[in-house]
Amino acid sequence: MKTATIYNSDLHFEHQQWKSELAFWKDELKSFNNRLKELVNRWTDKEVLAQLEHFQNEFILHSGVIEDLQETIAEHEMNISKQRDNNHESMDVTMVKNHIQFREKMETQRQIYADLKKEFFRFLTKYM
Template sequence: MKTAVIYNSDLHFEHKQWESELAFWKDELKSFNNRLGELVTRWTDKDVLAQLEHYQNEFILHGNVIEDLQEAMEKHEMNISEHSNKLGDTMDVPMFSTHKEIREKMETQRQIYADLKKDFFRFLSKYM
């Protein structure tokens, strides 16, 4: 039976991809918040303003998740680096488990964020 080898460099590459994605999300959130600011000045209807507040809260929550993911990746990246210095370029099982957890969180958040964007764009098309 052949055992798969997981290399630290592969995990590092995936981290870089995630970091780029998170940076893009952060930038998008700034743009979305700017849109909210524009809409606040256009609308006085309480229902619309409540929806604006809802999206503002969602964007804040998503920004917090981004920060949490960035922190987890940074910590994991440091562990990978220390591991590489001690044992070479292959990954041990517990460290890969941590990587898989972060991957699952990224995949979940990717879906949550995509749904949020769809809803927000529908909202914008209705009230812009």
């Protein structure tokens, strides 16, 4: 059985992709919050205001998740840097497993965020 070598540069590349994606989400949430402010000024209906509050809470929660994911990436990048400082070009098994688990977490969060956006856009279509 042949084992594959996973290089630090490969993991770093994936981290860079995730960091860009998270930065985009963060920027997008700012835009969504601006939309919420517009709607708060436009609507007085309690049901609509309750839905606005729901989205506001979801956006706050998602912002926290983004920050947590960014911190985890930064920690993993520090571990990669330590590996490089010790002249190791490939990752140890534990770090690779952690990376794979984080990849799965990113994929899950990507789906959660996509679902939130769909729900929010349906809401905007109805009330904008």
